[in-house]
Amino acid sequence: MTHWLKRFYFLLIGLFLSLPLIVVAGVSVNAKQTLAFPPQGFSLSWYGEIFANPEWRSALIASVVLATTSAALAVLIALPLSWFLWRRIAPWANIFQVLGIAPFTLPPVITALGLLTFWATTGFYGQPWTAVIGHAIFFVTLPLVTLSLGFSAIDRSFVEAAATMGANDRTIFRTVVLPLILPYLVSGYAFAFVLSLNEYIVAYMTVGFTLETLPIKIFNALRYGYTPTMASVTILFVFTAAVIFSLVAKFGDLPKLLGAMASDES
Amino acid sequence: MKREPPQSIADYGPLFFPAGMLLIFFVVPFGTMIAVSFFQRQEGGFYTPAFVFSNYERFLTAFFGGVLGFSLMLAVTVAICCVVLALPFTYLLSRLTRRLQVIWLVALLSVLSLSEVIIGFAWSTLLSRTAGLSNLLVKIGLLEQPVALFPSFGAVPTGMVYQALPYTILVLYPAIVRLDPTLMEAARTLGSSPIRAFFNVLVPALRNTIMATLIMVFIFALGSYLLPQILGRPQHWTLSVLITDQAIYQSNMPFAAAMAVFLVLVTLGLVALTLLIGRKGEKA
Numbered sequence: 001m002t003h004w005l006k007r008f009y010f011l012l013i014g015l016f017l018s019l020p021l022i023v024v025a026g027v028s029v030n031a032k033q034t035l036a037f038p039p040q041g042f043s044l045s046w047y048g049e050i051f052a053n054p055e056w057r058s059a060l061i062a063s064v065v066l067a068t069t070s071a072a073l074a075v076l077i078a079l080p081l082s083w084f085l086w087r088r089i090a091p092w093a094n095i096f097q098v099l100g101i102a103p104f105t106l107p108p109v110i111t112a113l114g115l116l117t118f119w120a121t122t123g124f125y126g127q128p129w130t131a132v133i134g135h136a137i138f139f140v141t142l143p144l145v146t147l148s149l150g151f152s153a154i155d156r157s158f159v160e161a162a163a164t165m166g167a168n169d170r171t172i173f174r175t176v177v178l179p180l181i182l183p184y185l186v187s188g189y190a191f192a193f194v195l196s197l198n199e200y201i202v203a204y205m206t207v208g209f210t211l212e213t214l215p216i217k218i219f220n221a222l223r224y225g226y227t228p229t230m231a232s233v234t235i236l237f238v239f240t241a242a243v244i245f246s247l248v249a250k251f252g253d254l255p256k257l258l259g260a261m262a263s264d265e266s
Numbered sequence: 267m268k269r270e271p272p273q274s275i276a277d278y279g280p281l282f283f284p285a286g287m288l289l290i291f292f293v294v295p296f297g298t299m300i301a302v303s304f305f306q307r308q309e310g311g312f313y314t315p316a317f318v319f320s321n322y323e324r325f326l327t328a329f330f331g332g333v334l335g336f337s338l339m340l341a342v343t344v345a346i347c348c349v350v351l352a353l354p355f356t357y358l359l360s361r362l363t364r365r366l367q368v369i370w371l372v373a374l375l376s377v378l379s380l381s382e383v384i385i386g387f388a389w390s391t392l393l394s395r396t397a398g399l400s401n402l403l404v405k406i407g408l409l410e411q412p413v414a415l416f417p418s419f420g421a422v423p424t425g426m427v428y429q430a431l432p433y434t435i436l437v438l439y440p441a442i443v444r445l446d447p448t449l450m451e452a453a454r455t456l457g458s459s460p461i462r463a464f465f466n467v468l469v470p471a472l473r474n475t476i477m478a479t480l481i482m483v484f485i486f487a488l489g490s491y492l493l494p495q496i497l498g499r500p501q502h503w504t505l506s507v508l509i510t511d512q513a514i515y516q517s518n519m520p521f522a523a524a525m526a527v528f529l530v531l532v533t534l535g536l537v538a539l540t541l542l543i544g545r546k547g548e549k550a
Contacts, residue, residue: 002460006358013355013431017377020388020428023398027391036396077287080280089271093281099288106533107489109506110299111292113513113526117302118295120519137291156269198381201491205513215381222387222496231391234384241376249368258371259440 021238028231035226046232056229059217062128063197066213070135071192075185077136078143083173086151097144104141111138112205119206126210134206135196142195143188146257150184183252190248194241303523313520321524337504340494341487344426345480348487351427352434353476357468359435360443371436378432386496389425390416393497421497426490434483441475474543481540485533505529 023037031041050056081096103111115134119125154177162172200215208216214233221230248254272278306316324330359370380388392398393415400412415421449471453463469476491506503511505525513522 009354009358013351016428017373017431020385020392023392024388034396035391035394037391037398037401077284081284084278084280084284087269087280088277089269096281096285096288099292100284103292105485105537107485107491107506107529109489109491109509110526110530110533111295113509113522114295114299115291116513117298117519117523118291121298133287133291137287140288194379198379198384200381200383201510205510208514215383218381218387219383219492222383222390230387234388237380237384238376241379242372245372245375245379249372254368254371255364255443258436 021235024231024234028228028235030228033227035228035231046228047236049229050233050236053229055212056214056217056233059212059214060233062211063214066131066135066203067193067196070132070139070196071189073132073136074140074192075143075189077140078147078188079185082144082147082151083177085148086154087169097148100140100144103138108138108201112202115202116205126207128207128211131203131207131211131213134202135192135199138199138202139192139195142191143185146184146188146191147181149257149259150181154180184257187248187252187257190244194244197240198237299523300527302519303527305520305523307518307520321520322528324521324524325528333503333505333508336502337488337506340423340426340502340504341484343423344430344487345483347423347427348430348434348483349438349476349480352431352438352479353469353472354464356435356438356442357464360439360445371439374432374435377428378436380429382429382490382492383496385425385429386493389421389428389493390496393421416497417499417502419498419502422494422502425493425497426487429490429493430483430486433486434479437479437482438475441472445471477543478540481536481543485536488529488533 026037026039027035028046029042029044030036030039030046031043034040050060078100081100084090085093085097111134115130115137116125119127119130124130158176158180159172162176167175198215199213200219203211203213204216204219212220214237218230218233221227245254248257301315302313303321304317304319305313305321306318307313307321325334359367362370393400395412395414398412398415400415404410404412445468449467450463453467454460458466488504489506490504491510494502494504494507506529509522509525509529512518512525
């Protein structure tokens with residue numbers, strides 16, 4: 001009985017999470033420009049539209065460029081910081097860890113508004129690169145968390161052995177620490193990349209009137225006329241996220257990355 | 267090489283770039299926002315430096331009180347629904363084989379990373395007249411003809427639960443995985459049914475985690491700014507929506523900033539509460 005109940009519960013949650021996406025997937029293959037479900041006819045042309053239509057294509061390019069660069073910048077901020085916190089005893093420096101986690105913990109509209117007032121005051125409001133910095137700060141939490149996990153998993157005796165044999169900090173970092181930390185670095189980048197791709201409010205408040213990312217484009221389309229392209233973009237996004245997280249799971253330890261360390265290792 | 271305090275300026279080297287970035291692009295903007303919240307608004311969307319409390323005084327209106335009350339009520343509802351749904355699910359998930367767990371985790375992360383715009387669009391399609399659930403109900407014979415189920419009050423928390431549920435599960439997951447499995451085994455050996463063991467052993471053992479998760483999901487839900495706009499009517503707008511609206515469409519930055527500062531204070535109060543609960547949990 002309970003076994004059956006368990007399956008039913010999994011099915012229920014699975015259905016709740018997938019139902020909107022199933023309907024959207026159905027809508028995305030409509031033959032004509034209609035949001036009907038079940039779809040009338042079958043066509044993949046709305047997927048082609050993402051790349052063929054200049055407006056959707058430029059939004060796609062803007063989103064990908066933004067996500068690639070901002071995730072890289074987030075990692076560049078997180079890596080030296082977590083290395084320093086691991087390498088040195090400097091309790092006051094933990095304040096920067098807190099600062100790195102704060103933007104992600106607070107409601108997003110706060111970071112967005114802070115950046116909007118800041119860019120407006122400094123006169124850079126609307127410049128595309130301001131969104132890169134905005135996203136890097138907003139998502140620096142993710143590489144910061146994965147990297148702190150990674151550093152805490154490094155056996156300090158490796159590093160001591162290297163130091164005893166005369167390696168300096170730079171050599172130790174390059175030859176011992178970096179290879180051990182790499183999976184965490186990559187997953188931190190992946191998390192920041194996927195979330196940046198989907199982010200709306202920070203991008204909208206900083207560059208909303210000069211640059212159209214895909215989420216902004218979808219929101220505008222929601223207001224000024226639905227098209228099945230919105231559905232195909234949605235499915236493309238879900239698919240991209242699923243592929244990236246599957247890769248993270250394949251090459252890293254996903255349960256461990258999500259904080260579920262076995263109790264016998266610490 | 268032991269962990270040691272920094273000796274020279276060069277030892278601080280790795281800290282320069284991250285500290286600089288966080289200070290310039292997070293702390294300074296935050297300070298700017300607080301400053302602007304005291305500024306005087308001018309006609310035409312500009313504001314001049316001043317030190318006035320008029321932006322905060324606007325909180326005292328009945329309209330604002332209503333929006334605040336509604337936002338808090340909505341976030342509480344969403345948090346409770348999410349934890350009630352997620353708790354048994356996460357427990358069952360932690361008992362699955364590793365392979366199945368990873369598959370579920372990938373699915374949950376994929377949904378979690380979805381843009382609010384996309385979630386809003388997906389639910390508005392699901393609840394629409396042409397493509398939605400009501401067509402299904404017509405086919406079964408429960409409805410005469412398809413109807414649009416949004417915008418409505420029910421659609422807003424539904425979409426928000428959808429958005430926050432994966433988050434809730436992933437917050438609960440580490441605590442539940444680390445839970446000592448012998449606890450449940452002992453209860454089962456002593457003759458308790460799985461459901462009774464869940465409520466009488468697991469839930470009390472996780473009391474602090476559950477409280478902390480409720481608060482975290484509450485904060486998460488408080489940040490929802492698009493779903494109330496897409497799925498609800500203007501009377502279902504939350505504080506986050508109002509902040510965006512004032513900043514972008516009404517061009518009243520000082521008032522938007524004042525509301526944001528207020529939202530930060532509410533959030534920080536709750537985070538402090540979470541930490542307090544966490545500390546108590548460690549002691550126990």
